[in-house]
Amino acid sequence: ELKVEQNPLFLSMQEGKNYTIYCNYSTTSDRLYWYRQDPGKSLESLFVLLSNGAVKQEGRLMASLDTKARLSTLHITAAVHDLSATYFCAVESGGSNYKLTFGKGTLLTVNP
Amino acid sequence: DTGVSQDPRHKITKRGQNVTFRCDPISEHNRLYWYRQTLGQGPEFLTYFQNEAQLEKSRLLSDRFSAERPKGSFSTLEIQRTEQGDSAMYLCASSATGGTEAFFGQGTRLTVV
Numbered sequence: 001e002l003k004v005e006q007n008p009l010f011l012s013m014q015e016g017k018n019y020t021i022y023c024n025y026s027t028t029s030d031r032l033y034w035y036r037q038d039p040g041k042s043l044e045s046l047f048v049l050l051s052n053g054a055v056k057q058e059g060r061l062m063a064s065l066d067t068k069a070r071l072s073t074l075h076i077t078a079a080v081h082d083l084s085a086t087y088f089c090a091v092e093s094g095g096s097n098y099k100l101t102f103g104k105g106t107l108l109t110v111n112p
Numbered sequence: 113d114t115g116v117s118q119d120p121r122h123k124i125t126k127r128g129q130n131v132t133f134r135c136d137p138i139s140e141h142n143r144l145y146w147y148r149q150t151l152g153q154g155p156e157f158l159t160y161f162q163n164e165a166q167l168e169k170s171r172l173l174s175d176r177f178s179a180e181r182p183k184g185s186f187s188t189l190e191i192q193r194t195e196q197g198d199s200a201m202y203l204c205a206s207s208a209t210g211g212t213e214a215f216f217g218q219g220t221r222l223t224v225v
Contacts, residue, residue, distance in 0.1 A: 102154030
């Protein structure tokens, strides 16, 4: 059974600081997603990482994937208040159904 | 709006009542998924359709839950004899053939009182 672990689960940081969220998963998968969720809202896709060594950047967020270590990171650079949200990583299971297994999420609060 | 659409957005029901939710996927997406998300947790997979065929159901989907996608387009999720533990956000997602990215709807928030 595929398991996805994120850490930290809670992250409080000051504006302007950098930090990294980690996502470990238990079985082989070559496709990993990062989503953002605002309170009471649905999931907004941030990144799709498709292969080992993949790195994608959008604004102050950068995601990377190491399939050999079964590890993805979401790096936040010079955080701003608007980044406050819950961030989920999700791993696509093998086989033909492409279902996603999610981590528990990281609640990020960026303080002025 | 060409995204995944879910209806209703919110539902409050009394324990023991039946509820039904609807999901309209992105046009021509043949894959459709239902997920459930409880407070403070990540979404959990419930069931998956390819066209009208329900190909996988999670163990989370008890006998009180049933999902259909009769014509391979919209889908419904019914919960019979609701319990307080059913209170959650029910999310629908769809994707095209070939394992492309799934897009999520806004969700239906169910509160069982």
